[in-house]
Amino acid sequence: MKQITDFILVEKNDYGRSVLLRLRSDRALPEIQPGQFVQVRVDGSPSTYLRRPISIHDVDFQHNEIALLVQQVGEGTKHLAVAETGDVINMVLPLGNGFSIPEKGEKCLLVGGGIGIAPLFYFAKVLVENDIRPTLLLGGKTKSDIIRLADYQQLGDTFVTTEDGSLGEKGFVTMHSLWQKEVFDKIYVCGPKPMMKAVAKLAAEKNVWCEVSLENLMACGLGACLCCVEDTVDGHMCVCKEGPVFNTRRLKW
Amino acid sequence: MTIDLGRGLMLRNPVMTASGTFGYGEEYTDFVDLAKLGGIIVKGTTLHPREGNPYPRMAETPSGMLNCVGLQNKGVQYFIDSIYPRIKDFDTNVLLNLSGSTLEDYVTGAEMVDVLDKIPAIELNVSCPNVKQGGMAFGVTTAGISQVVSEVRKVYHKHLMVKLSPNVTNIAEIALAAEASGADSVSLINTLMGMAIDAEKRKPKLSVITGGLSGACVKPVALRMVWQVAKAVKIPVVGLGGISNATDAVEFMLAGASAIEIGTANFIDPAVSAKVADGMKAYCERHGFEKVADLTGALDS
Numbered sequence: 009m010k011q012i013t014d015f016i017l018v019e020k021n022d023y024g025r026s027v028l029l030r031l032r033s034d035r036a037l038p039e040i041q042p043g044q045f046v047q048v049r050v051d052g053s054p055s056t057y058l059r060r061p062i063s064i065h066d067v068d069f070q071h072n073e074i075a076l077l078v079q080q081v082g083e084g085t086k087h088l089a090v091a092e093t094g095d096v097i098n099m100v101l102p103l104g105n106g107f108s109i110p111e112k113g114e115k116c117l118l119v120g121g122g123i124g125i126a127p128l129f130y131f132a133k134v135l136v137e138n139d140i141r142p143t144l145l146l147g148g149k150t151k152s153d154i155i156r157l158a159d160y161q162q163l164g165d166t167f168v169t170t171e172d173g174s175l176g177e178k179g180f181v182t183m184h185s186l187w188q189k190e191v192f193d194k195i196y197v198c199g200p201k202p203m204m205k206a207v208a209k210l211a212a213e214k215n216v217w218c219e220v221s222l223e224n225l226m227a228c229g230l231g232a233c234l235c236c237v238e239d240t241v242d243g244h245m246c247v248c249k250e251g252p253v254f255n256t257r258r259l260k261w
Numbered sequence: 262m263t264i265d266l267g268r269g270l271m272l273r274n275p276v277m278t279a280s281g282t283f284g285y286g287e288e289y290t291d292f293v294d295l296a297k298l299g300g301i302i303v304k305g306t307t308l309h310p311r312e313g314n315p316y317p318r319m320a321e322t323p324s325g326m327l328n329c330v331g332l333q334n335k336g337v338q339y340f341i342d343s344i345y346p347r348i349k350d351f352d353t354n355v356l357l358n359l360s361g362s363t364l365e366d367y368v369t370g371a372e373m374v375d376v377l378d379k380i381p382a383i384e385l386n387v388s389c390p391n392v393k394q395g396g397m398a399f400g401v402t403t404a405g406i407s408q409v410v411s412e413v414r415k416v417y418h419k420h421l422m423v424k425l426s427p428n429v430t431n432i433a434e435i436a437l438a439a440e441a442s443g444a445d446s447v448s449l450i451n452t453l454m455g456m457a458i459d460a461e462k463r464k465p466k467l468s469v470i471t472g473g474l475s476g477a478c479v480k481p482v483a484l485r486m487v488w489q490v491a492k493a494v495k496i497p498v499v500g501l502g503g504i505s506n507a508t509d510a511v512e513f514m515l516a517g518a519s520a521i522e523i524g525t526a527n528f529i530d531p532a533v534s535a536k537v538a539d540g541m542k543a544y545c546e547r548h549g550f551e552k553v554a555d556l557t558g559a560l561d562s
């Protein structure tokens with residue numbers, strides 16, 4: 009069941025362009041699938057009138073805590089980045105449909121680009137809890153985009169690309185040598201649309217099942233306003249309600 | 262708290278949710294007990310299915326938003342077969358917002374909805390700014406509105422609410438034409454036509470360039486129009502446009518509205534509609550109004 013809940017910012021870590029926010033509520037968290045998202049009420053200023061959809065980076069059910077990894081890209085995320093511990097932040101959660109959980113024994117590759125690495129953390133954690141050790145491929149423009157690398161490495165074999173070559177292999181995620189060496193049963197992707205399209209194309213060439221997580225501009229987050237639609241084989245579908253995770257076979261890419 | 266809008270449309274309280282902002286009600290049942298609302302007005306529906314406009318369909322603006330969804334819906338027949346059975350037993354009034362591209366579409370759609378027992382009213386949408394043909398075209402001239410309302414009136418026997426466009430020179434004239442053609446009530450305002458530009462990219466932010474503006478920023482315009490229309494017509498006026506809390510709702514009642522609709526605010530606080538209903542009741546108690554209906558037009562001017 010979805011809820012509207014006030015959270016208190018209990019911890020904040022700065023990663024340059026991004027911040028990691030740990031938010032706690034005194035209310036039990038609902039069930040949350042990896043890949044689902046929250047709608048954050050930023051501060052109600054005229055320039056942040058609507059809520060902001062943010063993917064769920066991590067969940068701690070024991071302490072009713074949600075972690076969000078937020079990159080400063082627009083007004084909303086900039087305002088969120090200056091929140092201070094003790095601030096109350098209202099969120100609607102959990103929204104959308106998450107990643108499909110694979111069968112035991114299937115080899116999974118999780119590909120994140122830029123801030124798109126955020127939801128893969130909780131996803132990898134849930135996979136590990138299900139006795140599936142994923143492989144992770146994280147891409148960024150530069151070294152500082154690869155946030156919490158050591159923590160990702162705890163969850164699975166983790167490979168990195170950066171466009172400037174400052175960490176891991178130089179180039180885009182689609183150029184990593186891993187693609188020549190390994191074969192996967194399922195590929196999951198979150199990142200900028202051009203990057204997701206490139207990975208989806210690669211997956212299609214290899215005839216591998218692939219899911220992507222989209223982030224179209226949205227207003228309600230509940231499937232009511234029909235603003236965030238993506239073209240699919242079934243017509244215009246709301247990313248907030250039918251997605252954000254879609255199997256690439258359904259998308260008209 | 263009850264409101265009688267006429268021709269069988271009785272509301273438990275003046276609060277309804279605006280079309281296109283509350284889905285089919287199902288999207289909000291985790292947040293709102295629908296029995297606390299006067300009614301819900303479900304998504305704008307046309308005779309034939311529509312895919313709507315391409316993405317992007319939304320742009321945030323100061324204290325508001327633009328949309329150009331373009332009436333994406335699966336058509337009246339799909340509504341009757343697949344959606345109506347799921348929502349007909351909601352413990353609130355379920356109104357259908359009916360739109361069209363041609364006069365025939367409106368009339369056929371209204372005929373099909375007329376036989377649905379649990380739909381006590383339609384809100385006739387002659388004011389959508391986001392479709393190329395019809396839609397707003399009918400709503401911006403007295404001749405257009407007279408034609409569509411009188412034709413629909415012939416086939417539709419329940420409460421006929423007509424949703425007015427603010428994109429006109431004299432909204433009171435349009436409201437009078439709707440009244441004279443058989444409307445049981447008018448609701449206003451639909452969105453204000455607007456535009457947003459991304460200066461860095463030198464591109465419009467919406468796929469079809471223009472869209473409808475809604476949210477808190479439109480409230481003063483909506484309030485003024487409700488006041489003007491309520492002075493002009495004898496049928497009930499349903500006020501909407503930027504209502505975000507109970508105080509806003511009371512202001513619309515004072516300006517002459519008999520009921521109100523909550524739109525964009527549902528996106529910001531999915532539970533807002535029930536809170537507004539509670540807050541209006543509290544206002545009445547605090548100010549000694551025995552009936553919420555007594556607020557209508559109670560502006561001390």
